[in-house]
Amino acid sequence: MKTRFAASAFALIASSASGEALDRTIPDAVGRAAPALEAYSTNDLLGSVWTGEQLSMRDRSLVTFAALMTRHETGNLQRFVELALDSGVTPAELSETVTHLAFYTGWGNATAAAEAMAPVYEARGIAADSLPGAEVDLLALDEEAEESRESFVRGTYGDVSMGVVDNTRELLFRDLWLRPDLAPRDRSMVTVAALIAAGQPEQMTFHLNRAMDNGLTQEEAGAMLSHLAFYAGWPKVFSALPVAKDVFENRAE
Incomplete structure (x- = not known):
């Protein structure tokens, strides 16, 4: 029953641009080499996790991009650049995410992400002069x-x-x-996602509190943790759960 429901839920978005881009994040080779993985990917990851209402597809694509960039998964990044753009992330926001996360995941990861993004931007006619430059009016x-x-x-x-x-x-x-082209909430959100993906939960307390001060809800934060289990792995998320629990409890007092 769960599998049929998940597949049905995914079918509801499959005809949209973001749904088609999401479907492309699972390469055809997966089914040829690991049929069980393809089934989990289609029925559970795409059909249930990505369609969860606690976090928008736009936010999920941004969080996933941040995690893959942090993990230097350059082979997957182009698919998720396309997904992010089709899910409502603007070219400027994605550009700012790369620049922002250079300071939190390292220049090499940011350079590799920019190299993965460039062909997608070129194919879509997104020119460098339309993106935020170094000199902007700060918040x-x-x-x-x-x-x-x-x-x-x-x-x-x-x-x-x-x-x-x-x-x-x-x-x-x-x-x-x-910098104004990525909202404070989103800067905080991608920073927390990067810390989780990097296995650095000791840095999360400040940034998760900042994220919630900037508008990320507890429900959204919890959904982000659940989502990232698939992209960063269960051990990293379980290392982050105690930190999130403490932040939530302390804010409730």
Whole structure:
């Protein structure tokens, strides 16, 4: 019964552009080499997880892209670039996601993601001059929150590496996080997704709280964890669950 329902749910979106792009994320070779994997992919991952109402397909595609970029899965990225664009992520938002995650997953991952994106953008007529450049009008800074964050980091790590402290302040929180072409909620969401995919739950507390302060709901955060189990693996998600549990409980107090 579950399998029939899942397949039926997927059929409802299969005729749309995003549904067709989602279907293409499972290569034909999977069925030839691992029929059971193809069945799980079609019936459960595409038919149930991706159609879950707790998180939009647009958000799921952005979260998945962030996870694959973090894991340097360059062979899969083009399919998910297409899916993200067909699911409502704008070219500017995806471009900003790559730039943002360079600071959280490393320059090599960001460069590889850009190389995977470029042919899709070219095929769709998305020119570089239509994307956000280095010079943009930044969003307003929350001075109180930034002062608190800076004070903690400087007091804790100033004697270890002032370079890290200074670059975190100037490049990340007074520049990158204030760029307007990716909403604060989405910046937080892809950051949390990247931390989960990288197996770095110890960094999640600050960023999950920030995500929820920026508008991500607890239901959406929970759905993101469930979704990422398929793309980052169950062990990484189970490592992240205790952190999420603590954040949710502390916010409820």
